[in-house]
Amino acid sequence: VNDVDVNYSVATDPTEINLLPLTTTNRRVASIRPGEETIVSFPLQALKTATVKPYKIEVSAKYTSGSATATERDEVAVEVRGKPEMRLAGVQVDKDTVYQGTPFSISVQLENTGSGDAKSVKTVLVDGAMEGVMTSYVGTVEVDDTGSAIFDVRDPEPGKKKITALITFEDAYGNGFTEPVEIEYFITEATEDYTLPIAAVLV
16 A cells, blocks of 8 residues: 555543643554554643543554545554642641650641542651651552651651652552652751659658
8 A cells, every 4th residue: 555644633622631742633554564563652641631541542554455445444542641740738747845865756647639549658767866756557548649758766866857758649540659758857866865853852
């Protein structure tokens, strides 16, 4: 066959633009010999506002064979998948003043700003000096929702701290993602002995 013109269009409501062509919607192939296969590809981009669902793509190929002209039509499905995106929404410490070496809790608030649910969300604190529970399992965080990672820890070194928290999560299809974020807190130097005083009474 000769002079093969391949075109496509998205079968959707014209008032809703969800898939954006990145090139022209037409490709031309000079000829295809018997038994030969030619792949024609068209890059598309799903807009952030696109609904997560399959979309029908109508494809047509017009060609000449000898003196005759023919057109073949078919439909293919393109599935737009949601992608979770986790970001740091806030950090809270359960005490107004945290002294070095004393236990405290850090609550790390996470927000899913993506277009798909984040599953198996886990947060790990990465810091050599900190002691305690360094891993917090959050579970599923839906789109536009938040979750909290709680850590019961102690820090033996005073001063302003900036440590890294690694957020790991999966999308609905099992693809894994890792997002590093930085959290800050302050440890006050312990200047007193925290042992209880003993009072002796002599009679």
